[in-house]
Amino acid sequence: MHPTIRHLAGLASLLVMGSAHAVAISYTDFSDLSAFQQNGSTAAIADPTVDNLGRSVLRLTNSTSQSGSAFLTNTISLANNASFSTAFSFRISNPLGISDADGQGADGIVFVVQTVSNTAGGVGGGIGYTGIGNSLGVEFDTWMNGSGFNDPDGNHVGINLGGAFNGPTASVATRMNDGDDWYAWVDYNGATNVIELRLAMDAVRPSDALVSRTADLAAVLGTTDAYIGFTSGTGAAGGYHDIVSWQFVDDFQPIGGNNNVPEPATLALLGLGIVGIASMRKRG
Template sequence: MTRRSLLATAALTLAAAAPQAQAALIIDYANFTGTCGSTLSCVGSAAVDAGGDLRVTPSSGGAGAGYSNTAIALGSGATFSTSFQFRMSDAGGIAPADGFTFVVSQNTTNLGGAGGGLGYFGVGNSVAIEFDTFDNGENSSNHVALDTNGSLSSLVQVNPYGVASCTFGNYGAAGCLSNGKIWSAFINYDGTTQLLNVSVQEANSALIQLITNYSVDIASVLGTNNAYVGFTAATGAGVQNHDILNWQLANDTSIVGPGRLPEPASLALLALAGAAAMGAGRRRRG
């Protein structure tokens, strides 16, 4: 086992063992090495690539989903917050397509329709934030939106950095979700106020808030406070890689943006994991 694998395994073990009172952080993946089939259900095209990224759908085509294989206890009124980094790259076919979703669902059948369905279409009792890179009648080929109950008739839709159209003529430009750069996303939902906030940040650009205090009753949509969480993606006549690089999720609203992640768990657990991995490496050499 590589040192990176040891680090990831140790971090996951320590995170699982940490008392809930220490932190609201209940998912903490610095990478996804060893997660498919253990802590995550990876279906369809979803797999972990050689670099430890969760490749939900590759540029060779398909539809996939990677989500928790057990239900996660959300906070009161389905409160949660999450952050992850993603990259969409290697576009081909008719256009960079189609995009991915972060999904919270009542059930484990989290793989929906392919192509413009983003692997989400038809997933009931669910809420998704879509990161869409193809115009399927939304009048935009570059938008972030809120969807519910497997429908892609978005409740609210916003263009990152004001860029509404990204095709083969300009998709590598700043503000285009498919430009191959690393993006960060921050989603925060307060079940008490029923307000949702979504922010994104393109590498080397300013953090921007796309959805601000949008009122939605997620607990009613889900019908439960115990939900499966993860990602879906799909391609059609247009393709690209849909990669999730890392992921944190808390059952409170503590994750709101860069530098403001939950205090107790992340750095301490990773430091302990690093020590464990180094110790294991020394034992193997001895």
């Protein structure tokens, strides 16, 4: 049985949304990671990982001096000018090692759209993202590494391209590695070339983006078939970097606004999921 189909029998689901080609992915927990390619330090972390709240999470790093990533093994076909919408919750806890100005814990999480699944980027300030070319990386950075990493401070977000920290940033007042759940929404409208990031401490989608950037994502990627997932990195400071839940739509359909992605309720959606798989392609 295809691993993504198996997810439909659990809490992770794939279903058709809207148009005939659209695929939606929904993880309400990560008890089954068989659809993921795990790389670097992430591959060495036992599956499933249960946090201290009893939830099965996707843990990317769990100590110092690590670099890891997890990407869906199958590519997503971003056929509509590479448009997509995604929403996820994450938790950064158990800070370790040395401290910067706002305390222990490093270095953060990056949501990544890229063209090669079996890779993890730089450790420490690289947050598992640096060096991953042909990519979009939306960072949630919890360590001050200075101007060489385009860091305005030790607690900020940013939108980056090409495996480098080179985009606009916005500072976040509350420490993201405070052990609480955080909620993020990333949308790319291929018709306008605008990428937007929203961030909140609850599950209510903010009306305004915290940071945005204009880019031709299809040109950046060089293809409309892309891998999606997350990276993390730690250095002399570290901690637990967990993805708690995740939704993704391969079109511009902002999640949590007027176009909510419904949660599948029963196995009656299995047939729809099989149709959706047709638009996912696997690379060897």
